[in-house]
Amino acid sequence: MPSPSRTLFDKVWDAHVVTPEREDAPALIYVDLHLIHEVTSPQAFAELDARSLSVRRPDLTYATLDHSTPTTPRAAGARPVYASAAARHQVETMEANCRRHAIRLAGWDSADRGIVHVIGPELGLTQPGQTIVCGDSHTSTHGAFGALAFGIGTTEVGHVLATQCLLQRKPKTMRVHVDGELRVGVGAKDLIVAIIAELGAGGAAGHVIEYAGPAIEALSMEERMTVCNMSIEAGARAGMIAPDETTFRYLQGRAHAPKGAAFEAAKARWAQLRSDAGAVFDAEVRLDASRLAPMITWGDSPDMAAPVDSSPPAPSTARMTEALAYMGFKPGEALMGEKIDAVFIGSCTNARLSDLREAASVMAGRCVKPGVRMLVVPGSEAVKRAAEAEGLDAIFRTAGAEWREPGCSMCIAMNGDSGRPGELIVSTSNRNFAGRQGQGVRTVLASPATAAASAVAGAIADPRRILEASHAQ
Amino acid sequence: MRNEPILTVTAPAFTLPDANVDTDQIIPARFLTTTERGALGGACFHDWRFHGDGSKKDHRLNDIPHGEVRILVAGHNFGCGSSREHAPWALKDFGFRAVVTTRAADIFRSNALKNGLVICEIDEASHAALMDRDGLEMTIDVAAGQIIAGNITARFVLDRFARTCLIEGVDPMGYILAQGEAIARFEADRAA
Numbered sequence: 001m002p003s004p005s006r007t008l009f010d011k012v013w014d015a016h017v018v019t020p021e022r023e024d025a026p027a028l029i030y031v032d033l034h035l036i037h038e039v040t041s042p043q044a045f046a047e048l049d050a051r052s053l054s055v056r057r058p059d060l061t062y063a064t065l066d067h068s069t070p071t072t073p074r075a076a077g078a079r080p081v082y083a084s085a086a087a088r089h090q091v092e093t094m095e096a097n098c099r100r101h102a103i104r105l106a107g108w109d110s111a112d113r114g115i116v117h118v119i120g121p122e123l124g125l126t127q128p129g130q131t132i133v134c135g136d137s138h139t140s141t142h143g144a145f146g147a148l149a150f151g152i153g154t155t156e157v158g159h160v161l162a163t164q165c166l167l168q169r170k171p172k173t174m175r176v177h178v179d180g181e182l183r184v185g186v187g188a189k190d191l192i193v194a195i196i197a198e199l200g201a202g203g204a205a206g207h208v209i210e211y212a213g214p215a216i217e218a219l220s221m222e223e224r225m226t227v228c229n230m231s232i233e234a235g236a237r238a239g240m241i242a243p244d245e246t247t248f249r250y251l252q253g254r255a256h257a258p259k260g261a262a263f264e265a266a267k268a269r270w271a272q273l274r275s276d277a278g279a280v281f282d283a284e285v286r287l288d289a290s291r292l293a294p295m296i297t298w299g300d301s302p303d304m305a306a307p308v309d310s311s312p313p314a315p316s317t318a319r320m321t322e323a324l325a326y327m328g329f330k331p332g333e334a335l336m337g338e339k340i341d342a343v344f345i346g347s348c349t350n351a352r353l354s355d356l357r358e359a360a361s362v363m364a365g366r367c368v369k370p371g372v373r374m375l376v377v378p379g380s381e382a383v384k385r386a387a388e389a390e391g392l393d394a395i396f397r398t399a400g401a402e403w404r405e406p407g408c409s410m411c412i413a414m415n416g417d418s419g420r421p422g423e424l425i426v427s428t429s430n431r432n433f434a435g436r437q438g439q440g441v442r443t444v445l446a447s448p449a450t451a452a453a454s455a456v457a458g459a460i461a462d463p464r465r466i467l468e469a470s471h472a473q
Numbered sequence: 474m475r476n477e478p479i480l481t482v483t484a485p486a487f488t489l490p491d492a493n494v495d496t497d498q499i500i501p502a503r504f505l506t507t508t509e510r511g512a513l514g515g516a517c518f519h520d521w522r523f524h525g526d527g528s529k530k531d532h533r534l535n536d537i538p539h540g541e542v543r544i545l546v547a548g549h550n551f552g553c554g555s556s557r558e559h560a561p562w563a564l565k566d567f568g569f570r571a572v573v574t575t576r577a578a579d580i581f582r583s584n585a586l587k588n589g590l591v592i593c594e595i596d597e598a599s600h601a602a603l604m605d606r607d608g609l610e611m612t613i614d615v616a617a618g619q620i621i622a623g624n625i626t627a628r629f630v631l632d633r634f635a636r637t638c639l640i641e642g643v644d645p646m647g648y649i650l651a652q653g654e655a656i657a658r659f660e661a662d663r664a665a
C-alpha cells in the first residue's frame with residue numbers, strides 16, 4: 001500500500017504501475033506519452049519488424065524531426081539540404097516508419113515541427129501527472145508540468161512502441177528547495193547550472209529531483225522547463241515541479257490540452273499533484289536564489305561552473321587539470337574578457353520565445369562583434385513564427401546574427417552546424433562535453449542573456465550591466 | 474534483441490581512470506546518423522583516438538589490436554550524459570565485454586545490460602587496486618557477482634532481473650509481451 005504521505009513523484013508513479021516491483025523483477029510502468037525522433041528510433045522500429053510486432057498505441061506516440069535536420073534558411077516549399085546522405089536517410093526512415101505505423105509526425109511540412117522537448121509542451125501534449133518517455137536524456141524537461149518524464153535507450157523505445165510499457169525500478173527521490181528571489185540578470189539557466197555545480201555531475205544519480213520553494217514557484221513555465229531540462233546533468237533520472245496556476249494557465253487553450261468542462265475537471269485532478277506535507281525524500285538540498293550570479297562553465301562537464309565574474313578554481317584533481325587545459329583557461333585568471341569565436345542561442349534548454357526575448361533585449365541596438373559568428377536557432381516552428389511576429393528576428397539580423405530554421409543544431413552538432421577545432425563558443429545549450437559542438441571545439445554554457453552580451457563584447461561578458469541599465473529605465 | 478547467455482567474462486583489463494566520461498566521448502554525435510546496429514567499433518572513443526584529419530593520436534586505446542576483447546575498468550559515473558544506446562553498441566563493437574566502475578550512469582547502465590555489456594559496480598578500494606593494474610587478466614563471474622583478478626577479489630551486485638537476463642539470455646521484450654493481459658486490464662481500468 002502507498003504510505004499516507006507521498007511525494008509528487010510517488011503519486012505519479014503509483015498511478016502508472018501495471019505490475020508492481022518484486023525483488024526479482026522491476027515494476028511494469030505504463031507510458032502516457034511516447035515522444036520519438038529520428039536518431040534513437042530506427043533500430044527500435046527494425047526490432048519490431050524483425051519480430052512482426054505492431055505499435056500498440058500509435059495514438060499515444062508523437063514524432064518529430066529535429067536532430068539530423070538542417071537549419072539553414074530555405075524558401076517556403078524548398079527541399080531541405082542535408083549535411084550527409086546518412087542524415088537524409090535517417091529522416092526518410094522516420095517518415096516511412098511513421099507512415100507505416102500511423103504515428104503522428106510533425107514533419108517538414110508541419111507548422112508544429114521543432115525540438116521534441118519544445119513542441120510537447122507547446123502543443124499541450126505534455127500534461128501534469130503523465131508518464132512521458134523519449135529516447136533522449138533531456139526528456140526531463142517535461143517534468144516542469146508535474147509529469148514523470150525521463151530518457152530511455154533505443155531497446156526501451158522498442159519496448160514502449162510494442163507494449164506502451166517499460167520495466168523500471170523505483171528511483172529514489174531528492175528535493176531541491178530554493179528560497180529567495182533571482183536578481184536581475186540572473187535567470188533559470190543560472191539557477192540550474194548553480195544547482196548542478198553544487199550537486200556534481202553524478203550527484204543526483206538514481207534520484208528523481210523535485211524542485212520546490214518560493215524561487216521555483218515564481219518561475220514561468222518556460223523557466224521551469226529550463227530547470228527540469230538539465231536535471232540529467234546532475235545525473236538525475238528526472239526533474240519535477242508541482243503543477244500550479246502558472247501551469248494551468250500555460251496549458252489552457254493548447255491544441256492537445258483538454259477543453260471546457262474537461263479542462264476544469266483535469267485542473268481539479270492536477271491540483272492534487274503535490275508532495276504531501278509529511279512526505280519524506282531520500283535526500284534534501286537547499287539553495288538561496290538571491291545569492292546567485294550569472295553562471296558559466298569553465299571546464300568540459302556541466303558541473304564545472306562558476307559565476308561569470310569569477311575565475312576557474314585551482315585544480316584539485318587530474319580531471320580538473322585536463323579540463324582546464326582543454327579549455328585553455330587558467331585558475332585565478334578572470335573568465336570575463338576571454339575572446340570567443342561564436343555564440344549559439346538555441347536547444348531545448350534555451351530556445352523558447354522567452355529565451356529569444358531575453359537575448360534580443362540584450363542585442364537590441366547593439367552589434368555582434370566583428371569576427372564572431374552568432375547563430376540563433378528557434379526551438380520550434382511556433383517559436384520562430386512568434387519571434388518573427390514581434391520582430392525579434394530583425395533585431396538579431398540587424399545585429400549581425402544568423403536567424404535559422406528550428407532544430408537541435410549546434411547543441412549536438414550532427415546536422416552540419418558545428419564549430420571548428422579550437423574555437424571557443426558561448427552556448428545556451430546543456431552540454432559542454434569535449435567535442436560536443438564539433439571535434440576540438442570548446443564550449444562555455446551560459447544563459448541567453450550572457451550569451452548575447454558575450455556576442456556583443458566578442459568575449460565572455462556579464463549581462464548584468466546591460467540588463468540593469470535597461471531595467472532602470 | 475535476444476542475447477546469448479553470459480555466465481563469465483575473462484579478458485585483460487583496460488584502464489581509463491577519468492571520472493564522468495560521457496557518452497559523447499564514447500561515441501561522438503556525428504556518428505549517430507546510422508539507422509542500423511553494428512559496425513560502430515571504429516567510432517568508439519573516436520576523438521580520443523583520432524585527429525580531425527583522421528590520423529591516429531597517441532592514445533593507449535590505439536594499442537589494442539582490432540577486435541581484441543577487453544574488460545574496461547572505468548572511472549566514477551561512467552557513461553553520463555546523452556541516453557544514446559549507440560554508446561554500449563560502440564563499446565561492444567570495439568571489443569569490450571564488461572565495464573568495471575564505482576558507479577555507472579543510470580541510463581547507460583540500463584542500455585548496456587540490455588545489450589549484454591556487463592556492468593560491475595564495485596567498492597572504491599578494489600576499484601583503485603584494479604585501476605593500478607592495466608592489462609591484468611580478470612574473470613567476472615556474472616551469477617556469483619564476483620571479479621577475480623590476480624590476488625584481488627571484488628564483489629558487485631547486479632539488479633536481479635538484469636542478472637537473470639544476462640545469465641539465462643532472457644529477452645525483456647518477450648517478458649513484457651507476456652504480460653499483455655495485465656496491460657490490457659490497466660488500459661481498461663483507466664478508460665472506465
Ligand code: SF4
Binds near residue numbers: 067408411412430
Ligand atoms: S536540443 Fe540538444 S539536448 Fe535538446 S533534444 Fe536536441 S540535441 Fe538533445
